[in-house]
Amino acid sequence: MISRRLSFVAAVLVALAAGGAAVPASAAETETAVARGGRLYDNWYKELKTTRPDSTHPSYPASGKSPKNSWRCNACHGWDYQGDKAMGIKGIGGAKGKPEAQIVAVLRDKTHAYTPDLLPDVAANELAMFVSKGQTDVAKFVDAAGKPKGNVAKGEVYYNSLCGVCHGADGKKVSTGMALGQASEYPAAVVHKALNGQPAEAMPMLRAFDHQVTADIVAYSQSLPK
Numbered sequence: 001m002i003s004r005r006l007s008f009v010a011a012v013l014v015a016l017a018a019g020g021a022a023v024p025a026s027a028a029e030t031e032t033a034v035a036r037g038g039r040l041y042d043n044w045y046k047e048l049k050t051t052r053p054d055s056t057h058p059s060y061p062a063s064g065k066s067p068k069n070s071w072r073c074n075a076c077h078g079w080d081y082q083g084d085k086a087m088g089i090k091g092i093g094g095a096k097g098k099p100e101a102q103i104v105a106v107l108r109d110k111t112h113a114y115t116p117d118l119l120p121d122v123a124a125n126e127l128a129m130f131v132s133k134g135q136t137d138v139a140k141f142v143d144a145a146g147k148p149k150g151n152v153a154k155g156e157v158y159y160n161s162l163c164g165v166c167h168g169a170d171g172k173k174v175s176t177g178m179a180l181g182q183a184s185e186y187p188a189a190v191v192h193k194a195l196n197g198q199p200a201e202a203m204p205m206l207r208a209f210d211h212q213v214t215a216d217i218v219a220y221s222q223s224l225p226k
């Protein structure tokens with residue numbers, strides 16, 4: 001009896017293995033890949049520990065203010081994924097829910113020019129997963145004027161448990177970046193980084209938690225010294 005059951009299990013495993021990619025990723029694997037995609041969206045060359053291309057991105061408009069950052073997705077599509085009106089670049093909201101292969105094809109096209117030597121297939125796919133499944137509505141966290149919607153007192157408790165160990169009680173204990181109180185002048189960026197982590201750093205990603213936790217932390221971080 002037992003051996004019959006085992007051989008049934010074995011047969012299923014063989015069938016699954018033959019199906020290859022048909023085996024669905026677990027929810028945990030998907031969440032991790034989406035967050036990695038979010039860090040690649042932030043700064044793919046930092047996350048991949050490669051060098052930034054020397055040239056300005058071919059589609060970066062002359063009116064753009066930061067040619068040095070022009071290869072980062074957020075340089076054109078923004079921290080809120082809405083694009084940049086001043087530069088005439090559209091948002092990526094229309095790509096939500098699209099198949100990953102279709103999004104990878106966009107990244108490989110002439111407009112984007114992310115060739116596999118710059119952005120290998122695995123990374124391109126993670127980025128596509130973020131674009132398809134990971135774009136959050138920043139309006140859940142901050143209002144149109146950038147004022148946070150979270151609870152500051154709760155945010156302090158979460159901050160001390162999750163962030164203070166690295167950033168310090170005053171948000172100034174970091175070396176390469178800016179004080180968190182100052183970063184809070186760019187609330188959509190703080191939301192993005194809190195949900196997905198900081199490129200190439202062992203920073204936690206809060207994507208899997210209730211969004212209120214992040215909203216509260218963002219609210220508290222705005223009260224930290226600049």
Ligand code: HEC
Nearest residue numbers: 057059060070071072073076089091092094095106111127
């Ligand atoms: C230098 C500017 C620039 C950068 C950097 C850039 N894009 Fe784009 N992106 C554009 C432009 C311009 C379009 C519109 C192209 C068109 O309509 O043909 C676009 C369109 C898109 C679209 C299609 C949106 C839709 O509604 O169909 C997606 C998805 C996208 N970009 C993702 C990304 C990702 C991910 C990155 C980072 C790896 C990135 N882009 C980096 C300029 C940029």
Ligand code: HEC
Nearest residue numbers: 162163166174175176177178183190193194198201202203
């Ligand atoms: C394991 C250490 C670690 C933890 C924990 C951590 N961070 Fe970070 N974070 C970093 C590092 C390293 C950077 C890169 C910038 C630097 O060195 O200052 C960074 C950068 C940031 C930035 C970009 C602004 C800047 O200073 O460059 C934000 C925003 C941020 N972290 C928010 C958070 C929040 C919110 C939490 C808690 C949910 C958190 N971090 C927890 C290590 C950490």
